[in-house]
Amino acid sequence: MTRFALTLEWNGVPYAGFQRQSHAPSVQQALEEAAFGVTGEDVRVHASGRTDTGVHALAMRAHFDLSRPFDPFRMAGALNAHLLKAGHAIAVLDCREVADDWHARFSCIGRAYEYRIVNRRAPLTLDVGKAWRISRPIDAQAMHDAAQVLVGHHDFTTFRSVHCQSASPVKTLDRLDVRREGERVVIEAAARSFLHHQVRSMVGCLAMVGQGQWSCADLVSALEAKDRCKLGLNAPPDGLYFVKAVYPGE
Template identity: 75%
Template sequence: MPRFALVLEWDGTPFFGFQRQPRQPSVQAAVEAALLAVTGEAVAVHAAGRTDTGVHARGMPAHFDLSRDFAPFRLSEAINALLRPQPVAVVDCRVVADDWHARFSCVGRAYEYRIINRRAPLTLDLHRAWRITRPIDADAMHDAAQLLVGSHDFTTFRSAHCQAKSPIRTLDRLDVRRDGDRVMITAAARSFLHHQVRSMVGCLALVGQGMWTRDDLAAALAAKDRCKLGLNAPPDGLYFMNAVYPGENDHGFQHATGIDA
């Protein structure tokens, strides 16, 4: 029974997240329906992470098992043909080892959050970025962000509905940079809590606008209390960028996902 790995890209605007939802469109349901039409097999697609309603992906690894062989290129072409016009695409497809698991083999995940800092309404970036009209200081945001790097209890920055057993997470990287009117926040860790990235971005945006200080962010982290969260950023600007696996270059995912192990 061959195991296939995919790298998926999607615009999350019309979807209620990756995970299959009753009576609501999801990325998982769309891909599984395309696979059923192509192969005649009802399979479960497992992804490296679960994204919320409206969240996008540039390089989400996923896997599934089939009972018979298919040429990976032809399989990906057929899936893409059946996914249209939904904004989901298979950007890589290949056979992997039977014990390779998109979620449980993953040792790192990276997200990017995009803010557009301008007065004018969004047109091309509508639903794909968070517009903040007040001037924001990206350098102050980056400086404050370093308080969150490392191992912490992120209770303040997790959803009340988060199902993780522990609020402790180790954040490897949280960088903020500006390019013209665009402010990009990059977060990397082995795993994240539900809403953690959006919650961190929301509070950093308060710092950038001068509504919070670096000390306010430190106090929110130390409080370990969701009620002390300043702001949860909207999903529009959040992108799952890539995932990292031990020996992942053996599967050829580096080019497709932008992973640099």
């Protein structure tokens, strides 16, 4: 058996997320079909994180097994050729052979997301589907200051989708930084793992702070309530990018 680790980029717009769905195209299905096209083997692709419909990836990690050896460099090129031919917006940025016990999901010890807001009155043109446009002026510094309330070890029930399958709502958020770059506001989040919708839920509430609709105290109340009904706003998937997965020894 040979295990291949992939680094993937995709445009989330055409997909119902990473995970295979019965009635909608998924990144997993596209990759498994490409792998079958290349190798003739039915493989199962595992990713470091699931993503929702419309969420993008700049460097998702994944793996799959093959019964026989295959040059990893040729594998990347062949998978890309199959993906491109099938009209997919998915690219294999890197492919390498890894040890049999390396697992894209279970070996992963850190994950990072980036959320992109365009803060302007005018509609998006080049960034349609790729950022969240907020018309009202938002205060990125106030958002950054409030974000620090969420950093650390907390029960994130308020910021968790009702569909979340995680055993516990308690997570440790390592970093939540907000910075402005002209009309853009970028939010970076890092943790060992996240709950379903956690980043979008945190971003939605920070956007309320940025627009002056919520104070920092309101954010603290929402967190402490441990109640999904106290969520201010869930940000749309358009602006969310999975940017990094960290593994031991990397």
